[in-house]
Amino acid sequence: MKADLIAQLQGLEEEGTVAVQEAPPESLEGLRVELLGRKGRLTGILRHVVQLAPEDRPVVGAEANRVKQALSELLDARAAEAGPAEALGPLEDLTLPGRRRWRGGLHPVTQTVNEICDIFRDLGFSRVSGPEAETLDYNFTKLNIPLDHPAADMHDTFFLNEGVVLRTHTSPVQARTMERCAPPVRVVVPGMCYRRDAWDASHAPAFEQIEGLAVDEGISFVDFRATIDEFVRRFFGPATRTRFRPSYFPFTEPSAEVDVSCQICGGSGCSACKGTGWMEIMGAGMVHPKVFANVGYDPERYTGFAFGMGPARITMLRHRIPDIRLLYENDMRFLEQFA
Amino acid sequence: MAERLAMLGAPVDEIVELGAELGDVVIARVDDVRQHPNADRLRVCTVDTGTGATLQVVCGAPNVQAGGFYPFAPVGATLPGDVQIRKAKLRGEASEGMLCSARELGLGRDHAGLLALTGEWEPGARFVDALELDDARLVVDVTPNRPDLLSHVGVAREVAPGGVAEITAAPFDGASVCPQPARAEWQGEVAGIRVAIDDLDGCPRYMAAVIRGARVGPSPEWVATRLRVIGLRPINNVVDATNYVLHELGQPLHAFDLARLQGGEVHIRRAGDGETLRTLDGVERTLVAQDLVIADAERPIALAGVMGGADSEVSETTTELLIECARFDPRSVRRAARRLALSTDASYRFERGVDPEGLPRALNSVVDLIVALAGGTPEAALDVGADARDQTTVVLNPERVNRTLGVSLDPGEIAGYLRPLGFETARQDSVLRVQVPSFRSDVETEIDLVEEIARRRGYDTFVGSLPAFRPSAVPTEPMVALQARLHALLGRWGFLEARTAGFAPAAPERVPLRNPLSAEESSLRDALLPGLLRRLEHNLAHAVRDVRLYEIGTVFLPDSQGQAPREDVHLAAVFTGARDPAHWTSPGEAWTVWDLKGLLEDLASELGGQGVPEGERLQVGGKDGAVLGGGGPLPARGGAVWGLEVTIAPQNAQVDAAAYHPLPIFPAVDRDLALLIPDGVTAAEVDSAIRTAAGPMLEALFPFDLFQGAGIPQGNRSVAWRLRFRTAERTLTDAEVDAAINRTLKTLEDRFGIRRR
Known part of the structure; x- marks a missing residue:
């Protein structure tokens, strides 16, 4: 009885080995069930073990384990070598396109805004916002812009009533933030601004701006330059150079326009930079002491810098988009290019 | 250069x-x-x-x-x-x-x-x-604070390496042929002409000279050429001389034909309402009482600081000239120039302010040039008006300079930067007393001098490493994270973000603009959907049929309490066309109401609320039960267009951290029930009844098939529900589950007449 069972097991091993070696990949799993499964042939042989004398049982059991392991390993090896082909099932023409989902995503300007804000977040600036309909006081007066200044003119500004305009820049949030919080203040403020410019290739009556403000004791013009330089290298790439030119804004002094080396020609001069090798990206400067006084900060104690940039313009520079209206037309074929 | x-x-x-x-x-x-x-x-x-x-x-x-x-x-x-x-x-x-x-x-x-x-x-x-x-013409962009740069001498002062001291050249150096002007407080006489400033606010200083016997004719070519290269048209030697000196020194000048002046008087006064003046461009202008004019005894002869009058224009027959060299109030000039939409070289400079000390030199120069070009004899000159401007002195603390700029300059170095720009400095203890030259009216305070020092030293010399900083006392707004989650959600749904301008056509519920650019953009938007729908139509018009757009933006609502409108942030989406990109494995499906509802449900869970069907409309409820918005089919050309709009309020931004539920240890038991549900009984009612009847062992419940038609009795639909039972303590027995199913079936039959199919 014992010898008979062992012979049966060895017969199964021999037969199974041939079968496994010859089986096509797709029938390996069926073969495994047939040989080693719960109702398979190995189990069928072992059903007779109960009829053996107790002392013979371990011997047969050990032989059964050996056969099971041998066949199992052989099956695994065959399956592994046939693996990928088996997963593919019957022959397919894999040059056919795969099935995809619609690709959603952010507007290119939002991507620019996020990227800029993320870099400044790394540099210690938190992200806040402010109202788009602003009082004359916040939009102009507190920022040291007298109401008879050209910037405050009816001609350039949308009015809602005598005292309220659509903000012409994100700078009012400087004043709002400083009134709300004591220093140190480091914030970036993305948001929509409005100017009475008719739509054309380079003007939109509503456009994005990102404001930045850093105020504390001991912040200097050197710190201001270093921070902006660092931002430029992180955003435009480490090889990009920065140039600060004197300029004029009523709410900063010293004021500067910041240029970066042309992203298209690298600074040698081309049509995009009008041959100058530079592209203007922001207006900036040290916060004017009058602004500090207007919001209740001690101008003798605190210094700081502020900057403003147009992410729509930067987006256009980056992707070489020739007309600002493309950004607001929201043609699917345009948006898909950047998603 | x-x-x-x-x-x-x-x-x-x-x-x-x-x-x-x-x-x-x-x-x-x-x-x-x-x-x-x-x-x-x-x-x-x-x-x-x-x-x-x-x-x-x-x-x-x-x-x-x-x-x-x-x-x-x-x-x-x-x-x-x-x-x-x-x-x-x-x-x-x-x-x-x-x-x-x-x-x-x-x-x-x-x-x-x-x-x-x-x-x-x-x-x-x-x-x-x-x-x-x-030669080349450089067109310089001058910022509004620097009117002193609106002349050739002004630019030369800036670029000369040695500064102002190097600037001497003028075509006619040496003694001027212009007589020494007689001084007068508010009125005086020049060669028999009475000149009176009736409005000293509008005109703080008025200088005049009279030249007789001039011969008006074309300018010599060197003058004509210099004017042409800066884009001006030579007119005649007298007018050309005034233009020449204007561009040389930045002081606007005007020449009147003295013979055309009535009554031997010149007044600088406000216009009477309705007075008229034909200006040099030939346009008859009606004046208002605010306008500052130069007038003779009878009528206005020039709009002060803006443009001369045609009646007193210098012509080829002119021999007697009254030359005006004045300073006018910037606001008066600006108001008049704006009102009449008339910007001239003169008004541009007066609006920004001319050098108050520059008048005598400009008058001398122009008289010399006219005499050189047109001959004649300067008869007399007059200087009317308070010349009481104190020289501005600013106290400059070097510590302030160094603290602001992040450098360490000693007082000598600071003075060295300021002197070439025309500033006189004197040490006084630890500070510098700085005298501001008259042409730099923009410099009033210490910080203005700090900028001058930085500018003269060169902005590119301020180099340093990234500073250590204290973290911001202002936290990032929670709205930022909420919006990021919503952007991610819509992105997963395959939607593209749109950005539209915040305007809309007028409507009673919208906040109007006082000065809109067009009727289409005459109010502020109170919702995003109309704008997005227009963008969708733009796409359809360009044969783009599969559109999935969304926007997160500000809307404006009238607020009777406040001065400014209320601002809310909304999210809106529109979609139409195919649910998935075309693929050869399937015929493709259109978006349906179930996609809309699914998106609303996803939004609701991000916003801390839930999507609830209510009547025909699908609405999103907030945490506190308020309706945050909803969606439905939209009126549009072509196929079905779906749209939704919800308010994103900051109070919804606080999403509680999810608490961990232990993973199940014991197996679940699934039972499927195909139920014949009479029309009029809603899925929500059935759902609620099953949950109550089946009791706490019911872990999950959802419909997985719906069928109407052949084999189903009229007035019924067959809905197959899957009920999943499980407890955390042990494996459930069939008997327990059977009991729950029987309870459920009985309840459904009793309450709604629902039977198993």
């Missing part, structure tokens, strides 16, 4: 190479002019171009004269704008070349006639050489 100007804060907008495209142009003398036989307006000229033989040229300009010298473009020449000159026949007369106007040469806007050269010239000489036009 352009680079240097840019780094000083006066960037060059444009460099115009003046002679670059005029290499082919020569000077020609017109020997003979006769009427074109077949055209009233054309003339046939015989032209000497220095080649030995004369040419015949047809010319339409009214000012062509025999014996005159003009720029000439021969056949084969190329003019600015790539204009090619060819041999032509004009109404039967041959024309071998072209006599040119200033505009045709790119030297100005003047196209009324040929550019007539005064004096004798050599025919055939190269035009650019003869007129020394081999």
Whole structure:
């Protein structure tokens, strides 16, 4: 009885080995069930073990384990070598396109805004916002812009009533933030601004701006330059150079326009930079002491810098988009290019 | 030079190479002019171009004269704008070349006639050489705080390496022929003319000089050329002299024909309402009471600081001149210039402020130049008005300079930066007392001087490493994270973000703009969907049929309490067309209401609320039960268009951290029930009844099949529900689950008449 069972097991091993070696990949799993499964042939042989004398049982059991392991390993090896082909099932023409989902995503300007804000977040600036309909006081007066200044003119500004305009820049949030919080203040403020410019290739009556403000004791013009330089290298790439030119804004002094080396020609001069090798990206400067006084900060104690940039313009520079209206037309074929 | 100007804060907008495209142009003398036989307006000229033989040229300009010298473009020449000159026949007369106007040469806007050269010239000489036009025009962008840069001397002061001390050159140096002006407080006399400032606020200072016996005529070519290269049109020697000095020194000047003044009086006064003035451009202007005018005894003769009057204009018959050199209130000039939409070289400078100490020099210069060009005798000069401007002195603390700029300059270095710009400095203890030159009215306080020091030292010299900083006391707003989650959600759904301007056509519930640009954009939007729908239609109009757009943006709602409207942030989406990109494995499906509802449910869970169907509309409820928005089918051309709009409120931004639920240890038991549900009983009612009846062992419940039609009794639908039972403590027995199922079936039958199929 014992010898008979062992012979049966060895017969199964021999037969199974041939079968496994010859089986096509797709029938390996069926073969495994047939040989080693719960109702398979190995189990069928072992059903007779109960009829053996107790002392013979371990011997047969050990032989059964050996056969099971041998066949199992052989099956695994065959399956592994046939693996990928088996997963593919019957022959397919894999040059056919795969099935995809619609690709959603952010507007290119939002991507620019996020990227800029993320870099400044790394540099210690938190992200806040402010109202788009602003009082004359916040939009102009507190920022040291007298109401008879050209910037405050009816001609350039949308009015809602005598005292309220659509903000012409994100700078009012400087004043709002400083009134709300004591220093140190480091914030970036993305948001929509409005100017009475008719739509054309380079003007939109509503456009994005990102404001930045850093105020504390001991912040200097050197710190201001270093921070902006660092931002430029992180955003435009480490090889990009920065140039600060004197300029004029009523709410900063010293004021500067910041240029970066042309992203298209690298600074040698081309049509995009009008041959100058530079592209203007922001207006900036040290916060004017009058602004500090207007919001209740001690101008003798605190210094700081502020900057403003147009992410729509930067987006256009980056992707070489020739007309600002493309950004607001929201043609699917345009948006898909950047998603 | 352009680079240097840019780094000083006066960037060059444009460099115009003046002679670059005029290499082919020569000077020609017109020997003979006769009427074109077949055209009233054309003339046939015989032209000497220095080649030995004369040419015949047809010319339409009214000012062509025999014996005159003009720029000439021969056949084969190329003019600015790539204009090619060819041999032509004009109404039967041959024309071998072209006599040119200033505009045709790119030297100005003047196209009324040929550019007539005064004096004798050599025919055939190269035009650019003869007129020394081999030069470039730099167009400088001057910021509004720096009116002192609106002149050649002003720019020279900035760029001269040694600063103001180097600036001496003026064409007429030495003693001026202009008489010493008599001083007067508010009124005085000049050569028998009474000059009175009736409004000292509007005109703090008025200088005048009288010249008699001048001969008005064309300016010599050196003056005409200098004016042309900066884009001005030479008019006559007197007017040209005033323009010349204006651009040289930045002080606007005006010459009146003294003979046309009535009553021997000049008043600087406000206009009477309804008074009129015909200005030099020939337009009859009606004045208002605020307007500051120069008037004679009877009527206004000039709009102060903006434009002179046509009636007192200097003409070829003029011999007696009253020269005005004044300072006007910037606001008055700005108001008048804006109201009349009339910006002139003079108004531009007065609006920004002229050098109060610069008047005497400008008057001397212009009188000298007029006498040199037009002859005549300066008879007298007058200086009326309070000349009480104290020199501005600013106390500058070097510590302030160093703290703001992040450098360590000693007082000597600071003075060294300021002196070339015209600032006088004196040490006083630890500070500097700085005297501001009169032409720098923009410098009033210490920080203005800090900027001057930084500018003179060079912004690019302030180099340092990234500073250590204290973290911001202001936290990032929670809205930022909420919006990021919503953007991610819509992105997963395959939607593209749109950005639209925040305007809408007028409607009673919208906040109107006082000064809109167009009717389409005359109010602020109170919702995003209408704008997005227009964007969707734009896409459909361009044959893009699969549209999935969303926007997160501000909407404006009238607020009766506040001065400003209320601002809310909304999210809206529109979608139409195919649910998935076309693929060969399936025919493709359109978006359905179930996609809309699913998206609303996803949004609701991000916003901390839940999606609830209510009537025809699908709405999103917030945490506190308020309705945050909803969606539905939209009216649009073509196929089904779906839209939704919800409010994103900051209070919804706080999403509680999810608490961990232990993963199940024991197996679940699934039972499926196919139920015949009579019409009128909703899925929500069935759902609620099953949950109650099945009890706490019911872990999950959802419908997985819905069928109506063959085999289903009329007035019923068959809905198959899957009920999943499980407890955390043990494996459930069949008997327990059977009991729950039986309870459920009984409840459904009793309450709704629902039976198993």
